[in-house]
Amino acid sequence: MLWQLLPAPRAALLWSVALHLAVGLALLLGMLLTPPPVKPQVQVVTARLVGTPRPLPPAAPIRQSEPVRPAPAESTRAAAQREAELAAQQMAREQERQAENARAAAQRDAELAAQRLAREQERQAENARAAAQRDAEVAAQRLAREQERQAENARAAAQRDAELAAQRLAREQERQEQQQLETELAQLAAVEEQRFAEDLARQQRELPQLPAAPDAPEADLLAALAAEQMAQEVNQYIFLIQERVRQFWVRPVASGRGFSATVALRLLPGGEVIPNSVRIASTSGNAAFDQSAIAAVYQASPLPVPSGTAFAPFRDFDFTFAPE
Numbered sequence: 001m002l003w004q005l006l007p008a009p010r011a012a013l014l015w016s017v018a019l020h021l022a023v024g025l026a027l028l029l030g031m032l033l034t035p036p037p038v039k040p041q042v043q044v045v046t047a048r049l050v051g052t053p054r055p056l057p058p059a060a061p062i063r064q065s066e067p068v069r070p071a072p073a074e075s076t077r078a079a080a081q082r083e084a085e086l087a088a089q090q091m092a093r094e095q096e097r098q099a100e101n102a103r104a105a106a107q108r109d110a111e112l113a114a115q116r117l118a119r120e121q122e123r124q125a126e127n128a129r130a131a132a133q134r135d136a137e138v139a140a141q142r143l144a145r146e147q148e149r150q151a152e153n154a155r156a157a158a159q160r161d162a163e164l165a166a167q168r169l170a171r172e173q174e175r176q177e178q179q180q181l182e183t184e185l186a187q188l189a190a191v192e193e194q195r196f197a198e199d200l201a202r203q204q205r206e207l208p209q210l211p212a213a214p215d216a217p218e219a220d221l222l223a224a225l226a227a228e229q230m231a232q233e234v235n236q237y238i239f240l241i242q243e244r245v246r247q248f249w250v251r252p253v254a255s256g257r258g259f260s261a262t263v264a265l266r267l268l269p270g271g272e273v274i275p276n277s278v279r280i281a282s283t284s285g286n287a288a289f290d291q292s293a294i295a296a297v298y299q300a301s302p303l304p305v306p307s308g309t310a311f312a313p314f315r316d317f318d319f320t321f322a323p324e
Contacts, residue, residue: 031077248299252288259284260322271302
């Protein structure tokens with residue numbers, strides 16, 4: 001109903017007007033239902049005159065009759081009716097005013113609701129735009145990080161490739177240098193071999209001719225003395241070689257004490273170790289110790305050796321390496 005849509009003060013006012021209207025209608029109905037007052041009956045008396053009639057006096061002038069005044073009850077009913085009509089008009093105007101107020105309030109409420117809805121939609125749209133912007137920024141940051149990661153991976157891969165290429169180039173250059181060194185050492189060894197053969201042939205030509213039979217024991221004695229002297233000189237240089245190799249030896253972690261191994265190698269005149277010529281002729285039983293002995297021989301090159309014909313035993317020889 002209408003008053004349910006209106007605020008509490010408006011409903012109270014409407015109830016007040018309705019109550020007054022009901023009272024007015026009750027008064028009006030009471031007046032209408034009250035019987036009108038009984039008018040007094042006029043009795044007409046007929047009389048006949050006996051005797052000589054007298055002349056009638058002149059007729060008085062006829063006066064106009066006064067307007068009939070309504071009875072007090074009719075006046076009250078008319079007043080009540082007018083009051084009821086006025087009350088009905090006032091109530092109608094009040095209802096119209098209240099309806100107008102209700103329409104205006106409903107319109108204001110609708111406008112406020114529309115404004116609130118518009119503000120809420122704008123707020124939601126702003127939140128949606130902010131969320132979309134945040135999502136776009138987060139996506140851009142993720143994309144930037146991914147691109148940076150890919151670029152870093154590409155740089156790392158390029159660096160690894162460059163390092164591998166440099167390592168391959170270094171190994172190739174080392175291989176070529178090693179091959180060139182081996183070629184040069186082989187050529188030098190061939191030259192030294194030829195020179196040694198020439199020196200040996202020259203020394204044999206320069207040796208005096210020994211007597212045939214009678215002086216044979218003396219020749220054997222001289223040869224034995226020369227061999228003993230050469231053996232002493234060889235042992236002296238082997239000791240020097242052992243000491244030099246011991247200076248460059250590094251004890252492996254996995255080896256204990258008391259190991260020894262026989263190392264075979266080839267040398268050039270001047271004591272230079274020929275590459276890839278060092279090997280273990282008799283193992284110590286410990287692979288780490290054997291490898292450390294080979295590494296120490298290469299590190300100690302050139303080794304101390306005699307010159308001239310005394311170098312012949314050191315071209316291809318072996319020695320026992322016992323660092324302790």
